[in-house]
Amino acid sequence: MKKTYKIEVDCANCANKMEEAAKKTPGVKDATVNFMALKMIVDFEDGADIPAVMKEVTARCKKVEDDCEIYL
Amino acid sequence: MTKKQKKMLIRILVTAALLGALLLIPEGAVDRLPLFLLYLIPYGIIGWDILKKAGKGILNRQVFDENFLMAVATIGALAIGLAKTGDFVEAVAVMLFYQIGELFQSYAVGRSRRSISDLMDIRPDYANLESDGTVSRVDPDEVPVGSVIVVNPGEKIPIDGIILEGAAALNTGALTGESLPRDVKAGDEVVSGCIDMSGVLRIRTTREFGESTVSKILDLVENASSRKSRSENFISRFARWYTPAVVFSALALAVLPPLVRILFLDASPDWGDWIYRALTFLVISCPCALVISIPLSFFAGIGGAGKAGILVKGSNYLEELARTGILVFDKTGTLTRGEFEVTAIHHSPYTEEDLLEFAALAESASSHPIALSIRKACKREIDVRRVTNVEEISGNGVLVRIDGKEVAAGNGRLMKHLGIEYKECSHPGTIVHMSVDGRYAGHIVISDTEKPTAKEAIRALRGAGVRRTVMLTGDGKAVAEDMAKRLDIPEVFSELLPGDKVAKVEELLEQKRPREILAFAGDGINDAPVLSRADLGIAMGAMGSDAAIEAADIVLMDDNPVKIASAIRISRKCMRIVYQNIAFALGVKGICLVLGALGIANMWIAVFADVGVMVLAVLNAIRALFVRNL
Numbered sequence: 001m002k003k004t005y006k007i008e009v010d011c012a013n014c015a016n017k018m019e020e021a022a023k024k025t026p027g028v029k030d031a032t033v034n035f036m037a038l039k040m041i042v043d044f045e046d047g048a049d050i051p052a053v054m055k056e057v058t059a060r061c062k063k064v065e066d067d068c069e070i071y072l
Numbered sequence: 073m074t075k076k077q078k079k080m081l082i083r084i085l086v087t088a089a090l091l092g093a094l095l096l097i098p099e100g101a102v103d104r105l106p107l108f109l110l111y112l113i114p115y116g117i118i119g120w121d122i123l124k125k126a127g128k129g130i131l132n133r134q135v136f137d138e139n140f141l142m143a144v145a146t147i148g149a150l151a152i153g154l155a156k157t158g159d160f161v162e163a164v165a166v167m168l169f170y171q172i173g174e175l176f177q178s179y180a181v182g183r184s185r186r187s188i189s190d191l192m193d194i195r196p197d198y199a200n201l202e203s204d205g206t207v208s209r210v211d212p213d214e215v216p217v218g219s220v221i222v223v224n225p226g227e228k229i230p231i232d233g234i235i236l237e238g239a240a241a242l243n244t245g246a247l248t249g250e251s252l253p254r255d256v257k258a259g260d261e262v263v264s265g266c267i268d269m270s271g272v273l274r275i276r277t278t279r280e281f282g283e284s285t286v287s288k289i290l291d292l293v294e295n296a297s298s299r300k301s302r303s304e305n306f307i308s309r310f311a312r313w314y315t316p317a318v319v320f321s322a323l324a325l326a327v328l329p330p331l332v333r334i335l336f337l338d339a340s341p342d343w344g345d346w347i348y349r350a351l352t353f354l355v356i357s358c359p360c361a362l363v364i365s366i367p368l369s370f371f372a373g374i375g376g377a378g379k380a381g382i383l384v385k386g387s388n389y390l391e392e393l394a395r396t397g398i399l400v401f402d403k404t405g406t407l408t409r410g411e412f413e414v415t416a417i418h419h420s421p422y423t424e425e426d427l428l429e430f431a432a433l434a435e436s437a438s439s440h441p442i443a444l445s446i447r448k449a450c451k452r453e454i455d456v457r458r459v460t461n462v463e464e465i466s467g468n469g470v471l472v473r474i475d476g477k478e479v480a481a482g483n484g485r486l487m488k489h490l491g492i493e494y495k496e497c498s499h500p501g502t503i504v505h506m507s508v509d510g511r512y513a514g515h516i517v518i519s520d521t522e523k524p525t526a527k528e529a530i531r532a533l534r535g536a537g538v539r540r541t542v543m544l545t546g547d548g549k550a551v552a553e554d555m556a557k558r559l560d561i562p563e564v565f566s567e568l569l570p571g572d573k574v575a576k577v578e579e580l581l582e583q584k585r586p587r588e589i590l591a592f593a594g595d596g597i598n599d600a601p602v603l604s605r606a607d608l609g610i611a612m613g614a615m616g617s618d619a620a621i622e623a624a625d626i627v628l629m630d631d632n633p634v635k636i637a638s639a640i641r642i643s644r645k646c647m648r649i650v651y652q653n654i655a656f657a658l659g660v661k662g663i664c665l666v667l668g669a670l671g672i673a674n675m676w677i678a679v680f681a682d683v684g685v686m687v688l689a690v691l692n693a694i695r696a697l698f699v700r701n702l
Contacts, residue, residue: 010178012364013137016308032300036185036371063132066125 001044005054008038008069018068021060027053040070073179080175083117087168090114095161104158108150111160119146119167136315138358142170145354148347149675156344162675166355173683177364180690184372184697194246194265194286196230202274212281223273229266232284233275235259240271247289248381248630265289288621289629292383299386303650307366311359318357318665325669326350345671352668355678361657365689366650372696373646380699381629382639389625392608393643397588399538399636400577402602403545403552405595406612407529407559407633408520412441412502414449415521419495420506420514425452431506431516433459434472434481442502445518465489469504480507487512500551519551525634527559532637536644539588542580544573544602573602581607593636610636638699646696653689660685 009015015035022031022040027048032041042057044050051072058070073081091114102110119142126143149163199212200222207222212230215221220236223229229242241253247265256262262275264286281287300308326349330341370387377384384390404410420427432450435443436459447454461473468489469482480490487494487505494512497503501519505512523529530541542563545552552566565576581590592599592606595613600623603609611624613631621627628635664681667673673681 011138011174011360012367013311013359016311016363017134017137035367036181038185064134066128066132 001046001048001050003042003044003050005040005042006038006071007033007040008071009033009035009065010067014065014068017064018061021064022057025053025057025060028057031057074182077175077179077182080171084168084172084175087114087118087164090117091161091164091168104154107158108154108160111150111153111164115146115150115160115164115167118164118171119143122167122170136319138315138360141315141319141354141358142167145351145675148351148354152344152348152351166675166679169679169683170355173360173686176687177360177690180694181364181368184368184375184694194228195290196228196264196286199230199281200224200227212284215277215281217277217280219277221275221277223268223275225268225270225272227268229262229264229268229273229275230284230286231275231277231281232261232263232279233277234261235273236276237274238271240273241269242266243269244630247285289383292385292621292627299388301370301387301391303391303654304367304370304387307362307654311363314359315357318353322350322353322357325353348675349668349671352673352675352678353665355675356661356664356668356673356681358682360682361661361686361689362654364686365653365657365693368690369646369649369653369693369696372694373642373649376646376697376699377639377642380635380638380642382635382642383621383627383629384639384643385625385627389608390643390646392589393591393626393640394647395587395589396591396608396640397537397539397585398542398580398583398590399533399540400542400544400580400590400592400606401561401633402573402592402594402599403543403547403555404520405631406593407526407543408522408555410520410595412445412518413521414445414516415501415519416499416517418497418499418515418517419512421511422508422513425450427506427514427516428452429454430474430479430508430513431481431504433474434470434479434506437462438470442504442518446504446516477509481505500548500554520547522555522559523631523633525632529633529637530559530561532634533640536637536640538637538640539585544568544576546570546573570599570601573599574605577602577605591636593633595631610639612636642699645699649692649696653692656692657685657689 009018012035015033018040019031019033022028022033022042027045028042029045030043034041044053054072061068061070094110094114122139122142125139129137129140146163146167149166150160153160153163196212198209199215200207201210201215202220202222215231221231221233235256235258237258239255239257241255242262243253244266246267253269264284326347329346330343333339334341370390373390374384374387401407417424417427428446428450429452432447432454435446436454436456458474459472463471465471465482465486469480469486471480473479480486481504483503484494484505487507490507492507492510492512494505495515497515497517499517501517504516504518506515507513533541540563541561543552543556543561544565546568547566549566552564556564568576577590577592584590589607591608591610592602593610593612594603595611603611603623608626609624610626610628611621612628612633626639661681664673664677668678
């Protein structure tokens with residue numbers, strides 16, 4: 001199950017860090033952050049509770065890059 | 073400019089003005105401590121967010137980022153100023169230039185982001201849905217399959233469909249990069265994303281919006297950079313160890329030489345000097361120039377290709393395309409039109425029109441492609457009432473009576489069967505022999521014709537650095553070799569079944585040189601296995617064909633084979649820019665790091681090495697967007 005989210009982030013390196021953080025979140029099979037399109041594409045594991053997982057992804061991203069936003 | 077950027081601009085201007093004012097204070101007029109406090113004002117204005125982020129980073133155990141580097145470097149410089157030199161300008165200036173650089177980068181990225189999304193601006197905002205005689209504006213998502221929509225001049229066609237009524241010239245530029253309008257009329261299929269330039273069209277939709285061409289393309293473009301190129305992966309891996317490495321070398325630079333001086337050389341440790349060098353090191357080390365400019369180059373390259381009607385599904389494919397050495401073509405539909413046409417008429421006692429009329433009448437009941445092409449070639453009205461006694465001889469041809477004459481149309485076997493002597497044809501293609509009242513009446517040659525740009529395409533590919541061009545086809549040897557000769561393709565393999573094509577491509581894959589890429593170009597209709605087996609699959613003429621869009625890595629929206637060479641040139645330009653930026657950024661930084669360690673480069677040079685390099689690299693990356701003359 002793949003979903004695309006709009007994100008707001010200022011620097012490319014921060015985008016890389018967000019990608020790393022999202023990838024390591026439980027329930028996420030794979031994640032890619034497209035800095036140029038300002039999009040995060042998250043591939044969820046089967047049966048994952050998407051809203052809960054995304055909440056955790058947001059929290060983890062905020063931790064690595066304070067100045068970021070994920071529009072759910 | 074966004075609000076954030078405007079705020080930053082104001083902060084930069086205020087800081088610059090304050091710094092200018094402080095520089096006017098004559099040396100020695102103010103004591104060191106009050107001077108330090110005065111300089112803290114502009115420093116605070118320009119740097120508070122960096123300090124805050126650095127602090128948060130430490131709390132979140134994400135220490136090594138550029139905020140941390142800048143914070144340590146400038147605080148260190150202030151400390152040296154306070155303790156030793158009384159010079160605070162540098163610390164403020166470094167922070168100021170860093171912020172100017174960041175502002176410029178965010179502005180440039182925002183601009184290119186917008187210009188690329190503008191050129192991909194094919195998303196229709198609404199559809200004019202007709203129901204019960206009234207027309208209402210609705211979201212394209214809400215239009216069911218089979219409904220009737222109205223498209224007025226100047227509007228985009230929102231959903232794929234078939235024209236019921238009306239005629240218009242369509243601008244397909246947004247999809248294909250082609251500037252010539254395409255004329256359509258009732259009965260024609262149209263794809264979403266085209267702009268109606270002249271007439272009102274009533275269209276019966278054949279797909280849902282989500283399945284329409286325009287949605288597929290948007291989806292593809294938006295997901296394009298989720299597949300990262302090796303260069304991008306290299307840079308993000310590089311950035312991960314690079315920053316910590318520089319921080320530790322800076323630490324070593326600050327501590328080791330003074331210790332060595334004290335312990336072994338019996339000299340004064342010069343702590344201030346070495347710490348200053350270490351701080352310079354930190355300023356230079358920021359990896360921004362690389363981290364921002366490499367993805368930006370690919371983004372701009374993919375955007376530029378999109379403008380030319382070439383959709384690249386990911387930056388990794390752009391990278392591979394640049395290394396294409398072997399290009400394998402499917403013949404039908406790629407180099408040829410994929411439509412059969414009457415190309416010659418030989419040995420006929422009748423005029424060409426008369427013979428074609430006989431043939432068209434004889435084949436009037438058939439839906440075979442050959443019959444269709446004969447009927448298309450016949451300019452006269454076909455009156456089926458003239459045809460009686462139709463007898464089909466399966467696989468060989470047809471016997472009919474036309475206006476009381478016995479007419480036979482078919483292959484050589486049919487002629488033999490009827491005991492009629494016929495002439496073999498030297499032309500490649502499908503031959504339809506004709507006889508009228510038992511006498512041979514000549515034959516019609518039907519063949520697939522090459523695209524007008526096919527030959528130019530092959531030449532352009534050679535110019536673009538493709539070493540081998542190979543043609544694969546399921547057609548007979550004579551037809552294939554004739555076509556290859558005309559198009560100047562040296563290698564041709566004929567009479568291949570779809571499975572054989574895969575085997576042939578595998579064989580060619582073995583003959584690749586190291587690092588070389590084998591690309592396969594096909595029309596995507598029945599060569600999906602080959603498209604995926606090749607290193608790089610290029611599908612052509614994809615307007616409206618889902619299969620092609622799905623199977624290929626690179627999709628040419630129209631069916632002009634010359635675009636393959638353009639795509640390769642675009643990718644080469646993009647890769648050149650990527651390598652330039654990597655070499656330039658690493659080179660300048662490397663030199664500055666050495667100079668900094670030796671104590672030759674001061675913080676001003678360090679700021680150039682960081683911000684200046686980034687600005688130049690970003691400007692260079694944007695060049696990848698311009699593909700007009702490629």
